[in-house]
Amino acid sequence: MNGKPINILLVEDDPAHAEIVRRNFETERIANYLKWVIDGQEALDYLQRTGEYETPESSPTPGLILLDLRLPKVDGLEVLSTIKQDSALSMIPVVIMTTSSAESDIARAYKNRANSYVVKPLDLEKFSSLLDAIGFYWLVWNERPNISLWGKYV
Amino acid sequence: MQQIDKHGPLWIHPLYQKPMRIVGGFLAFLLLIVYLTWLTPPQFDAGGVPGYLPLHTLFETFSIVVAMLVFAVGWNSQSHQLAGNVVLLSCTFFAIGLLDFSHTLAYKGMPDFYTPNDAEKQLNFWLSARFLASFILLVVAVRAWNPLRFRTTRYCLMGALTALVITINWLVLFHQDWLPHTFIPGQGLTPLKKFLEYLFIAFNIATAVLLWRKMREPQDFNITHMFAAVCVMAMSEFFFTLYTTMTGGYNVWGHIYKVISYLFIYRAIVVEAIELPYKKLEKTQSDLSLAIHASNTGLWDWDLKTDDIYYSAECKAQLGYAPNDFPNQRDAWETLIHPDDRVGSLKKLADFLNSTATQYLNEHRMRHKDGNYLWIEARGEKQFDRLGHAIRLVGSHVDISEHKRLEEHFRYAIDAAPNAMLMADENGTLVLGNSRTFEMFGYTQEELIGQSISILLPENSRAKHADFMKAWFSRPLRREMGSGLELFARHKLGFEIPVEIGLNPLQSNKGQFVIASVVDISERKMAMARLQEKNAEIERYSYMVSHDLKSPLVTIKAFLGYLKLDIANGDAERIEKDMAFMNQAANKMDQLLSELLEMSRIGRVTSLPVKINWREAVNEALTVNAGAIAKANVEITVDNNDIPLLVDRTRLVQVWQNLIDNAIKFMAEQPSKRIHIGAEKEGNKIVFFICDNGIGIDPRYHEKIFGMFEKLDTKKPGTGLGLALVKRIIQLYHGDIQVRSQGIGHGTCFRFTLPDALQFTNPGGGYERKAYQYPTR
Numbered sequence: 058m059n060g061k062p063i064n065i066l067l068v069e070d071d072p073a074h075a076e077i078v079r080r081n082f083e084t085e086r087i088a089n090y091l092k093w094v095i096d097g098q099e100a101l102d103y104l105q106r107t108g109e110y111e112t113p114e115s116s117p118t119p120g121l122i123l124l125d126l127r128l129p130k131v132d133g134l135e136v137l138s139t140i141k142q143d144s145a146l147s148m149i150p151v152v153i154m155t156t157s158s159a160e161s162d163i164a165r166a167y168k169n170r171a172n173s174y175v176v177k178p179l180d181l182e183k184f185s186s187l188l189d190a191i192g193f194y195w196l197v198w199n200e201r202p203n204i205s206l207w208g209k210y211v
Numbered sequence: 212m213q214q215i216d217k218h219g220p221l222w223i224h225p226l227y228q229k230p231m232r233i234v235g236g237f238l239a240f241l242l243l244i245v246y247l248t249w250l251t252p253p254q255f256d257a258g259g260v261p262g263y264l265p266l267h268t269l270f271e272t273f274s275i276v277v278a279m280l281v282f283a284v285g286w287n288s289q290s291h292q293l294a295g296n297v298v299l300l301s302c303t304f305f306a307i308g309l310l311d312f313s314h315t316l317a318y319k320g321m322p323d324f325y326t327p328n329d330a331e332k333q334l335n336f337w338l339s340a341r342f343l344a345s346f347i348l349l350v351v352a353v354r355a356w357n358p359l360r361f362r363t364t365r366y367c368l369m370g371a372l373t374a375l376v377i378t379i380n381w382l383v384l385f386h387q388d389w390l391p392h393t394f395i396p397g398q399g400l401t402p403l404k405k406f407l408e409y410l411f412i413a414f415n416i417a418t419a420v421l422l423w424r425k426m427r428e429p430q431d432f433n434i435t436h437m438f439a440a441v442c443v444m445a446m447s448e449f450f451f452t453l454y455t456t457m458t459g460g461y462n463v464w465g466h467i468y469k470v471i472s473y474l475f476i477y478r479a480i481v482v483e484a485i486e487l488p489y490k491k492l493e494k495t496q497s498d499l500s501l502a503i504h505a506s507n508t509g510l511w512d513w514d515l516k517t518d519d520i521y522y523s524a525e526c527k528a529q530l531g532y533a534p535n536d537f538p539n540q541r542d543a544w545e546t547l548i549h550p551d552d553r554v555g556s557l558k559k560l561a562d563f564l565n566s567t568a569t570q571y572l573n574e575h576r577m578r579h580k581d582g583n584y585l586w587i588e589a590r591g592e593k594q595f596d597r598l599g600h601a602i603r604l605v606g607s608h609v610d611i612s613e614h615k616r617l618e619e620h621f622r623y624a625i626d627a628a629p630n631a632m633l634m635a636d637e638n639g640t641l642v643l644g645n646s647r648t649f650e651m652f653g654y655t656q657e658e659l660i661g662q663s664i665s666i667l668l669p670e671n672s673r674a675k676h677a678d679f680m681k682a683w684f685s686r687p688l689r690r691e692m693g694s695g696l697e698l699f700a701r702h703k704l705g706f707e708i709p710v711e712i713g714l715n716p717l718q719s720n721k722g723q724f725v726i727a728s729v730v731d732i733s734e735r736k737m738a739m740a741r742l743q744e745k746n747a748e749i750e751r752y753s754y755m756v757s758h759d760l761k762s763p764l765v766t767i768k769a770f771l772g773y774l775k776l777d778i779a780n781g782d783a784e785r786i787e788k789d790m791a792f793m794n795q796a797a798n799k800m801d802q803l804l805s806e807l808l809e810m811s812r813i814g815r816v817t818s819l820p821v822k823i824n825w826r827e828a829v830n831e832a833l834t835v836n837a838g839a840i841a842k843a844n845v846e847i848t849v850d851n852n853d854i855p856l857l858v859d860r861t862r863l864v865q866v867w868q869n870l871i872d873n874a875i876k877f878m879a880e881q882p883s884k885r886i887h888i889g890a891e892k893e894g895n896k897i898v899f900f901i902c903d904n905g906i907g908i909d910p911r912y913h914e915k916i917f918g919m920f921e922k923l924d925t926k927k928p929g930t931g932l933g934l935a936l937v938k939r940i941i942q943l944y945h946g947d948i949q950v951r952s953q954g955i956g957h958g959t960c961f962r963f964t965l966p967d968a969l970q971f972t973n974p975g976g977g978y979e980r981k982a983y984q985y986p987t988r
Contacts (some may be wrong), residue, residue, distance in 0.1 A: 073766035073792045080773065127758060130912060156761040160753055177765045181772020183763075 058080050064198075066119035067093045068100040068136065069154075070128050074177065078123065081188045084195055092119065097131025100124070101139060104146055119149060121195045124171075126155040126162055141170040148194050221941050223426035229434040231426070238442050241468065247447050248464060249453065263462075264320040271315040277373045277473040278308030281480050286365075288484035294432060295359035296351045297484055300476065302365060303347040306372040310340035313380055328393045335383045338393065338407055341448065345414035348441050348476075352421040356431045404761035408452045415445035433479040440475035445467050509608035513541070513591075515564070515601055520544065529587075529610050531580030549576035549584050564601065569593045571606060586615040631729040637684050637722055639664045639677070651731055653703035669701045680725075687716030687723060700729060707738050752811075760803060763796035770796075806932040811940050818859050820968075825854045825863075825899065829888055832867035836875070843875045843884060850889035854897060856968040862940045863968075867901075869933040872963055874903040877959065897969060902960040908952040916950065937963075 066080065069075045075093045082091050085116070093119045101107035103116045110116040114125045126133035140146045150172040155162065158176045166174050175191070190208065223231060285301020314336035316324040326332070333640055359365060382390065393404035418441040422434055450465030503510065509526025518541050527537040532545060537543055552575035563571045571591035576584040591606030606724075625632040626645045631652070634643035641660055649656055652667055659666075664680075665673045679692075692698065692712035699707040709732050717724040770789045777785040829849055833840065838848065856863070871886065878884045886903045908916065917938045918931075941948050941963050948963035 071762055071766065073770070073796055074762070076792065077766075077769045077773075130909075130915075155758070156765055157754070157758040159757065161754075177761075179765055179768045181769045184769055184772075 064090045064092060064117050064119040064121075065192075066100065066103065066122045067091060068097065068122065068124045068133070070095055070125060072124075077184060078179075078188060081184055081185050082192065090117070092210055095129075097128040097133060097136045100128075100136050101131060104140060105143070114160055120201065121191075122151045123154045123191075124151055126153060126166070127170075134169055137166065137171055138169040150199065150201070152195065154191075159170060160192065212742050221423075223423065224429055226429050227426045227435055231438075234435050234439045238439060241446055241471070244464070245449060248450075248460065264318065264340055266463065267318055267466065268315055268321075270463075270470060271311055271318075273470050274473055275308045275311045275315070276464075277470065277477050278304045278311060281473070281477050282308065284484050288488070294356040294483065295364070296354055296356050296432065297480060298359055298365045298368070299347060299354070300351060300480060302368045302372055303343055304476070306376045307340050307343050307370070309376045310336050310343065310379065313376075313383070314340060317383070317952045326387075330396065331392065332383055334388060334393045334404065335387065335390060336379070338404070341377050341411050342407070345411040345418070345441075345444060345448075346445070347423075348437070349414050349418045351437070352418045352425070352441075361606045367502075405452055412448045412452075415441045415448065419445070433482045436475045436479035436482070440472050440479065443472040443475060447472055507610050511544075511606055511608065513604040513606075515603060526608050529585065529608060530577060544577075547578045549578065552576050563591075564593075564604075571604070574611065586612045587611050599648075627728075628728065631731070631834070632726060633664070633729065634717065634724050634726050635664045636724055639680055643723065648729070651702075651708065651729065652700065658703075667700050669699050669707050672699070683714065683725065684723060687714075687725065689713075689715050692727070709733055740840050752807075756807065760800065764798040766796035767793050803932075806936070810932060810939065813936065813943065815863065818861060821860050822855055822857050823860055823863075825856050825890055826851075828856075828858075828860065828863040829867050830872055830960050831860075835864070835868055836871050839872065840876050843878060845878065845884040845886055846876055847871075847886045847888065849887075850891075852890060854890050854969075857963065858944070858968040859967070862943070863965075866933060866940050866963075868938050869937045870901045873933055873961075874901060874905060874959070878903065878905040879956065896966070897962050898962050898964055900960055900962040902958060904958040907955050907959050908950060908958040909954055910952065913950050913952070937961075941965065960969070963976075 067075060067078055069078065072095075075095075079091060079093065091127065092103065098135060099108075100122075104119075106116050107112065119120055124133050124137060128136065129170070134149045137151055137153070140151060147170075151163075151170075152173040152175060153166045153171045154175050154177060156177050163174050173191075173195075178187060248819055261452065282301045285297045287303075288297065313324070314322070314333050317333040317336055319328055319333065321328055324332075333386035335681050357975070376436050383897055391403055392401050393407075394400055419438060422438045422441065425825070426434055426438070447468030450461045450468060452460040462557065503523075504510075504526060505822045507525065507529060509529045510523040512521040519539055520541055520543075521539055522537060524534045524544075527534055530537070545553070556573055556575040559573050560571070569592055571589070571593070573589045575587060577587045588609045588611045589606060590609075591604045592603060593601045593602040596602045621643075622643070625634075626642070626647075628645060628647065631648035631650075632643075632645045633648050634639055634640050641662055641664055644659055649659065652659070665676065668676050690713070692714050698710050698712060700710045702708055704858045709865050711732050713728040713730075715726040715728070717726050726965050772792070774786060774789040777789055780972055828848060833847065833849075867888075871888075881904070886901065888901045890897060890899045892898075917934050944965040944967040946964040946966055946968075948961060951960040951962065952958065
């Protein structure tokens with residue numbers, strides 16, 4: 058834990074699904090800040106601090122990215138590979154959260170170094186417990202590297 | 212050799228067993244006479260020299276005549292083909308005849324022959340003749356029956372023997388005292404004379420033994436007669452060893468046997484020199500005429516100076532004519548040639564006659580007397596006079612109609628084949644192709660036949676193919692060519708045709724050929740590509756359906772859960788929200804399903820194409836979208852040109868509808884909203900377009916927008932299927948759609964082509980084809 062506030066970046070084109078995630082994290086109080094972006098381009102703008110997210114204040118680096126695969130403008134996989142090839146971003150855990158359980162998607166996601174892959178459950182209860190588990194695991198239990206020491210160990 | 216030994220030392224070849232029984236019987240009979248006369252010396256005496264003289268002269272004359280006949284027959288026969296032994300015999304018998312003549316003239320009681328006749332004088336002639344006869348028979352028995360090496364040998368031999376005879380005559384007539392005595396009057400024969408007679412007998416016996424041994428194997432000459440001749444000669448000599456008086460009975464028998472012996476030799480020579488060659492010739496002739504008859508070959512002989520042509524009976528019979536109702540003239544032949552072949556054949560003949568070639572070969576049809584035409588193969592050979600002028604043409608006519616008929620059947624059979632069939636010889640020269648071949652490769656028969664097969668191959672595979680062909684001809688088997696390889700053939704216009712080729716060997720009297728059956732698999736390949744495309748599409752479909760249809764379901768289920776909680780909590784505001792999310796999801800799903808259905812129908816359901824002007828479809832689409840247009844306050848202009856199309860009207864309206872809808876949707880908030888719709892010529896294509904001054908599309912997304920469920924802006928209504936649908940319809944007409952936009956704020960242009968819808972407007976029916984498409988029947 059580095060003590061900084063933990064942000065979650067949600068990349069989700071379906072407002073309904075975004076609402077589900079928002080409601081869940083709200084009730085469980087895991088995330089002190091959830092940022093929702095609607096397409097791949099906006100996600101990249103946020104992470105790379107371009108376009109409307111130019112200032113660091115408007116785009117704090119997230120501690121976890123929840124990424125859908127099928128996204129308008131820039132596809133989820135492309136967003137993933139961009140993140141993982143960017144040395145400043147590659148350490149951020151990316152959890153793919155999508156409706157697709159297609160083998161090809163899973164394989165491509167891991168090939169692009171996704172940290173985890175989960176399929177959105179149909180049932181609300183299951184969806185909630187999944188989100189809880191993700192939050193606990195990645196934000197509580199998971200130890201993340203310190204970005205300032207990143208270059209030292211490579 | 213062992214096998215022969217098994218038959219014992221006296222065994223002879225079965226070929227000679229029967230003639231030897233006859234000859235042996237005769238010899239045994241003669242031997243019996245010798246034996247009997249030896250046991251009981253004949254008391255017969257011709258009554259002294261004056262009485263015996265005519266008898267002796269008669270015998271000797273007879274001998275001389277036979278000796279000269281032997282000479283005449285042997286000398287005059289075709290000596291260069293004949294065994295040299297015949298020449299040796301004939302020449303020597305000429306000398307023998309001369310010596311016998313001298314002997315006769317020198318006989319006691321005859322008028323003086325240059326010098327006074329006495330017993331010794333005639334004996335010397337006698338002995339030299341006997342020596343020559345027994346010696347030459349021995350030589351002949353030893354020497355192989357080969358022809359003489361040089362044609363001049365016989366003249367030399369003749370000269371030498373003549374010289375010998377002259378020498379003997381000179382010696383005996385003028386220098387008898389130089390010679391040893393053979394007869395001493397009063398005492399009788401000297402031992403020398405008797406010894407010489409025994410020596411000659413020994414020669415004869417040796418000869419007989421040699422001949423007997425030679426009879427173990429078949430010989431080229433009349434060996435049985437030769438054998439009889441030497442045996443009888445030996446017996447004759449034996450008599451001469453017995454006599455005491457010149458006129459005694461032994462002397463008479465001896466002369467008789469001598470004549471018999473000469474006759475045997477004569478017989479052997481006649482058979483060898485005359486009968487055998489004639490028999491051979493006769494056999495050859497009958498074989499030849501049999502062959503000519505059996506092969507139905509007509510012969511002709513054309514005198515180029517007089518233009519008279521001799522036609523053999525066979526030649527005339529071929530065409531149904533009797534030997535005498537077909538004139539031996541050139542016209543007779545010319546008029547019977549098939550009119551289609553006449554000019555060509557006459558030209559070919561004239562060219563041949565004017566050329567230095569000696570062999571003529573042509574095939575043409577000739578009219579049979581019954582009106583039908585026969586295929587005739589004519590061959591000829593030129594003959595020249597001493598100055599090198601062609602004077603004669605000798606040749607044959609063979610009826611090859613049956614052959615031609617089979618060839619024609621073969622041609623029909625391969626013509627009926629659905630594939631290209633072509634035949635090439637060992638050098639790769641094309642000799643035959645069916646009509647499909649010419650169609651497939653774009654060549655005419657005249658252009659292709661006689662060319663190397665390599666012109667049908669892509670340049671880069673020619674060298675390799677030559678090697679393959681060589682290897683195949685070394686072991687010609689029926690097989691597929693290049694199985695597992697992608698084979699291409701080359702059309703005359705240069706494009707490549709994917710093919711499958713089967714090879715079949717064909718052996719004919721003209722050599723080894725290959726028949727290749729070539730199947731054009733472009734259709735199959737294209738179908739396969741289409742199928743693959745379809746498969747990929749189905750995959751995409753199922754993936755998207757599972758993903759995109761699942762998404763609203765997740766929403767509905769999740770908010771159903773929230774609804775339950777919120778109802779329990781009595782949170783009316785939240786209940787309202789939850790239900791709104793669920794409603795949106797359900798609506799989205801409905802829209803997705805109906806558009807998906809529409810999408811899948813494009814490929815399956817097609818109405819009959821109708822002929823319409825392109826603007827009719829645009830106007831119909833504008834009518835459908837009239838509400839949205841009015842609402843958005845967009846000004847729409849349409850080009851006023853006429854382009855007739857043959858299309859499925861509903862689909863084309865759908866294209867425009869979606870494009871117009873799309874343009875309206877992506878208008879910016881601006882005072883003048885404009886859309887321009889038109890059609891124009893671009894190169895040799897006709898391009899339809901729709902341009903707006905709306906928000907435009909970032910060039911990054913130009914490809915992505917045509918994908919299924921692709922939406923650039925999630926806030927705008929729609930499912931992301933509209934442009935995918937448009938692209939599918941355009942693809943059905945083998946068209947293409949592109950988007951042009953400088954980027955955000957610069958407006959958008961969609962441009963597309965519909966080649967198949969324009970196809971009928973070209974009277975030739977040809978539109979730009981893909982590389983390996985060509986018309987199929």
